[in-house]
Amino acid sequence: MSLERALELALQYPLTKRTETLPLDDARGRVLAIPLASKVDDPRFDNSAMDGFAVRASDCSDLETVLTIVGTSQTGGEQPPTIVEGEACRIMTGAPLPQGADAIVMVEDTDVDGDQVSINGPARTGYIRKRAENLSRGQEALPAGTLLASASIALAGTMGHGEVEVIRKPKIAILSTGDELVQPGSDLAPGQIYESNSQALTSLVESMGCEAVRHESANDSMGELRTTLNSLSDCAAIITSGGVSMGEWDLVRKIMEEEGNIHFWRMKVRPGGPPLFGTWKNTPLFGLPGNPVSSLVVFHILVAPWIAKSLEYNEEMGLRLSQQVSVRLAEDVSGAPGKLCLRRIRITSENGELIATTHTHQGSGNIHSMIAHNGLTLLPPNTDGKAGDIIDALWFL
Numbered sequence: 001m002s003l004e005r006a007l008e009l010a011l012q013y014p015l016t017k018r019t020e021t022l023p024l025d026d027a028r029g030r031v032l033a034i035p036l037a038s039k040v041d042d043p044r045f046d047n048s049a050m051d052g053f054a055v056r057a058s059d060c061s062d063l064e065t066v067l068t069i070v071g072t073s074q075t076g077g078e079q080p081p082t083i084v085e086g087e088a089c090r091i092m093t094g095a096p097l098p099q100g101a102d103a104i105v106m107v108e109d110t111d112v113d114g115d116q117v118s119i120n121g122p123a124r125t126g127y128i129r130k131r132a133e134n135l136s137r138g139q140e141a142l143p144a145g146t147l148l149a150s151a152s153i154a155l156a157g158t159m160g161h162g163e164v165e166v167i168r169k170p171k172i173a174i175l176s177t178g179d180e181l182v183q184p185g186s187d188l189a190p191g192q193i194y195e196s197n198s199q200a201l202t203s204l205v206e207s208m209g210c211e212a213v214r215h216e217s218a219n220d221s222m223g224e225l226r227t228t229l230n231s232l233s234d235c236a237a238i239i240t241s242g243g244v245s246m247g248e249w250d251l252v253r254k255i256m257e258e259e260g261n262i263h264f265w266r267m268k269v270r271p272g273g274p275p276l277f278g279t280w281k282n283t284p285l286f287g288l289p290g291n292p293v294s295s296l297v298v299f300h301i302l303v304a305p306w307i308a309k310s311l312e313y314n315e316e317m318g319l320r321l322s323q324q325v326s327v328r329l330a331e332d333v334s335g336a337p338g339k340l341c342l343r344r345i346r347i348t349s350e351n352g353e354l355i356a357t358t359h360t361h362q363g364s365g366n367i368h369s370m371i372a373h374n375g376l377t378l379l380p381p382n383t384d385g386k387a388g389d390i391i392d393a394l395w396f397l
């Protein structure tokens with residue numbers, strides 16, 4: 001099955017989008033559930049973009065203008081005095097424009113002597129920030145599905161929102177499977193290796209705006225798998241790693257075949273061919289391959305888009321792990337017969353274009369290759385990439 005078809009099928013069992021209202025202070029990193037409209041005009045009133053003097057432009061056409069200072073306009077202060085012909089008002093950046101003024105002279109272009117100011121530079125209307133020139137009251141400046149990161153959370157604040165309705169984090173269970181797996185930090189017996197996928201998957205699940213519930217890895221035993229899977233019924237989805245290939249000990253596949261519901265098994269991608277998707281007692285379950293690179297790659301290309309689409313993240317402004325770009329290959333990269341080929345590449349910007357290089361060997365067990373690189377090729381099935389070709393790629397954000 002193609003990746004596109006696999007995603008389509010998985011989306012027939014989406015996560016349920018639930019929402020909650022949070023103080024803005026607790027909403028960093030969360031995703032807006034509904035569009036956010038401004039409660040105010042921004043700016044709220046005509047104000048100065050410079051420290052200087054508010055003047056009437058028509059008073060300042062002579063080179064040697066001297067005006068009388070009649071007051072000061074301060075930020076957060078009272079309404080400044082109105083000015084008439086021959087007068088100027090001191091003004092701070094952001095302070096309201098006095099009635100009668102239509103231009104600002106920068107403080108650097110003035111000389112003050114008592115209550116007189118001589119104007120030595122231009123009086124500019126462009127130094128006035130007009131009411132509502134950024135946003136009008138009622139304008140929906142943040143669409144639903146926007147990640148509340150630095151600028152968007154600042155904009156939510158600017159628009160007057162002390163609390164925001166965000167998408168509630170669905171709980172997603174992470175379960176590694178394999179008799180050989182031991183938690184890092186303990187001693188290894190012969191044949192054992194350190195378990196690492198659950199850490200990677202937990203991190204990815206959290207990066208996609210969900211709450212990860214990481215479980216101790218399960219042994220390759222039908223009984224243990226059954227008990228563990230049954231204990232995860234309070235989770236919105238389950239992600240397992242390992243045990244989904246063709247082998248006799250690939251028990252996640254076996255238990256899903258016999259006791260769960262498999263909606264698809266295997267995708268035409270490399271690496272990461274054997275994932276399955278199904279439901280365990282109505283809970284969507286992704287069975288990711290155990291090879292460390294494969295499990296991460298399948299998360300990136302299948303699970304992350306499933307979460308993003310289920311929860312209606314905005315494609316541009318929502319949470320995402322990667323961005324599709326065009327890259328120029330610096331070297332030949334072989335594709336895969338009949339499969340979308342996801343070679344790890346390092347993408348760098350050189351002379352105005354994105355260049356892709358490879359650095360380590362590409363084995364699906366080599367997790368270091370996900371560190372030495374920052375992207376994946378999207379080489380269509382049966383297509384080799386030649387040095388100099390421009391191809392599609394995913395760039396990890």
Ligand code: AMP
Pocket residue numbers: 176177178180181193194195196197198241242243244245289290291292365
């Ligand atoms: P499997 O998909 O269960 O056949 O596992 C494929 C390969 O990935 C084997 O070499 C496993 O030892 C390894 N592996 C499986 N699960 C993990 C894990 N959670 N952490 C690290 N390596 C794993």
Ligand code: MG
Pocket residue numbers: 177178179242243290
């Ligand atoms: Mg295994």
